[in-house]
Amino acid sequence: MGITFRKETFRDDFTFRNSPEHIRRFPFPFHEDSYMYAVNIEPHVVGPKGSVLENLIDVDEHYVAEMQDRALVLAEDPLRCQSLPHMTLAGWDLLELLMEQQALGYPEHFTLERNGDRWRWINRPLGIDDTFTFGDTSTLPYGPMEYITRQSQGDFCILDQRDGNLWMDAGMVTTQADWSLDFDIGMNFFEWHAPVPLAHEKGIFVRALKFLINIQQGKPARRLNWTMTINPRLDTSPENYHKWGPDRTTVTPENVGDKVHLRVELQSFWRLPRSNGIVFPIRCYLIKMDELVTQPKWARRLHRVIRDLPEELATYKGLTRFRPTLVEWLSKLDDGSPTSSGFGPD
Amino acid sequence: MAAKTIISRPIYGTLSPQPGKHHLFIADAEGALAIADMAAKAPSGFFEGAEIVFIPGPDGKYVAALEALKPAQFHTAPSFASLLPRLKQTLTNAHMGLRLYLAGTEGLIGQAMQVALEAGIDHTSMQTEHRGSLARRMQCVHCKGITENVTTQPATCSHCGLLLLVRDHYSRRLAAFQGVCINAEDRSEIPPMEEAFP
Numbered sequence: 277m278g279i280t281f282r283k284e285t286f287r288d289d290f291t292f293r294n295s296p297e298h299i300r301r302f303p304f305p306f307h308e309d310s311y312m313y314a315v316n317i318e319p320h321v322v323g324p325k326g327s328v329l330e331n332l333i334d335v336d337e338h339y340v341a342e343m344q345d346r347a348l349v350l351a352e353d354p355l356r357c358q359s360l361p362h363m364t365l366a367g368w369d370l371l372e373l374l375m376e377q378q379a380l381g382y383p384e385h386f387t388l389e390r391n392g393d394r395w396r397w398i399n400r401p402l403g404i405d406d407t408f409t410f411g412d413t414s415t416l417p418y419g420p421m422e423y424i425t426r427q428s429q430g431d432f433c434i435l436d437q438r439d440g441n442l443w444m445d446a447g448m449v450t451t452q453a454d455w456s457l458d459f460d461i462g463m464n465f466f467e468w469h470a471p472v473p474l475a476h477e478k479g480i481f482v483r484a485l486k487f488l489i490n491i492q493q494g495k496p497a498r499r500l501n502w503t504m505t506i507n508p509r510l511d512t513s514p515e516n517y518h519k520w521g522p523d524r525t526t527v528t529p530e531n532v533g534d535k536v537h538l539r540v541e542l543q544s545f546w547r548l549p550r551s552n553g554i555v556f557p558i559r560c561y562l563i564k565m566d567e568l569v570t571q572p573k574w575a576r577r578l579h580r581v582i583r584d585l586p587e588e589l590a591t592y593k594g595l596t597r598f599r600p601t602l603v604e605w606l607s608k609l610d611d612g613s614p615t616s617s618g619f620g621p622d
Numbered sequence: 623m624a625a626k627t628i629i630s631r632p633i634y635g636t637l638s639p640q641p642g643k644h645h646l647f648i649a650d651a652e653g654a655l656a657i658a659d660m661a662a663k664a665p666s667g668f669f670e671g672a673e674i675v676f677i678p679g680p681d682g683k684y685v686a687a688l689e690a691l692k693p694a695q696f697h698t699a700p701s702f703a704s705l706l707p708r709l710k711q712t713l714t715n716a717h718m719g720l721r722l723y724l725a726g727t728e729g730l731i732g733q734a735m736q737v738a739l740e741a742g743i744d745h746t747s748m749q750t751e752h753r754g755s756l757a758r759r760m761q762c763v764h765c766k767g768i769t770e771n772v773t774t775q776p777a778t779c780s781h782c783g784l785l786l787l788v789r790d791h792y793s794r795r796l797a798a799f800q801g802v803c804i805n806a807e808d809r810s811e812i813p814p815m816e817e818a819f820p
Binding site for chain 1: 761802
């Protein structure tokens, strides 16, 4: 049985919704009633059936709509997808990884046939059936990274490893939480994280880099990150901040449940075999408050996390304007009873 | 210099003579003083293998001081844009062992570094010294236009007109600080414009 792909939008009329099954599988990012940065990296191994970790590259009911939204972003602003000249081989590595993983996890939707360097890729949800020569860019309609990431949910950064550092030298970034690939491309790990508050002082990035440069082939790792977004908008880029920023002034006690979304990034890290680069998929999951609070444990916990969040983090995540309204709304769903440990709903 | 800084913001040093046969100096305005100060510490004959290219600025000062160092080549240019073709050729034809010294405003250092990076020179091998104006070169993240010589906080984008917060986040590839709309959420909020980078 295949996935039923929803027809929905992430802009204008914002018809994005999660089905009841997708609400239960949402990767809720808080395992306790408070939040602070940590090097929360763990092995990226397959998780329980019915969770977002059932497959290492997750395809869900939003796939087709997300790919349509990506195409709209790229038509408006091609600079969201860039690759420095030395990164083409890493692009082929990524194409192989994503085709293999999607075909493995979802054989009813994707098929990869290999005959030496002649590959045939069938993507049924998007109506694609292409035959090409692996390694020969002239046989694809786009560069290898752009080709496959127009067919894969989430943003993708490809990092080159040299001089004991990781360099953001290629990426497809259309669903980002307010950072600019066009500005950050070519920067090293510390430079592109420079604007993040508090974490540098805690030594987070030094330890994270040490971990990442030692990632081995076939042993990917993952972590969760989160923020909040008003309306289910994927493209919250700084490029368009002057267009989506006013949304943050529209939150009222009456519309919190519909407008305010928890935005969770499932970030994973994979060593690429030919280029020795690392690909860093940033998969974005959205859930509106009305959907999230159908799980009482999540409602209680989110209330405590948002209420007690340090001011610098609230500012960095852009919550300042609507935090009081949100906390007041969530407080009515928090009876003060304890929450069970762990991420999942009760 | 801003008191609180972030890791992507460049840190400049003090020029010092490096071992090598060929030395290329690129400077503007008060950057000439950094070269003159360094010359006092340089071994004799150092400038016999040196080329100085200099953008004097409107008051035309310091040209004589640099000429007095008797570099093998001395060139003045009216602007960075006018210097660019010559600089690209010099760097393309440069041999291993060329040492690069950049001195003056951040905009000059950043743009010269950008050209040198494109020519394959590692940024950590370049000597830099900031002198003179703190004015910033800023890229508008929205329209991608570069505004030169930004001295205020916030600053108006000279291309799209949005009012921008001039961040400390800096891109060597673009040779620019990032400008992000300061009142994107509520355009009626107009923070006062202050002279921040004189």
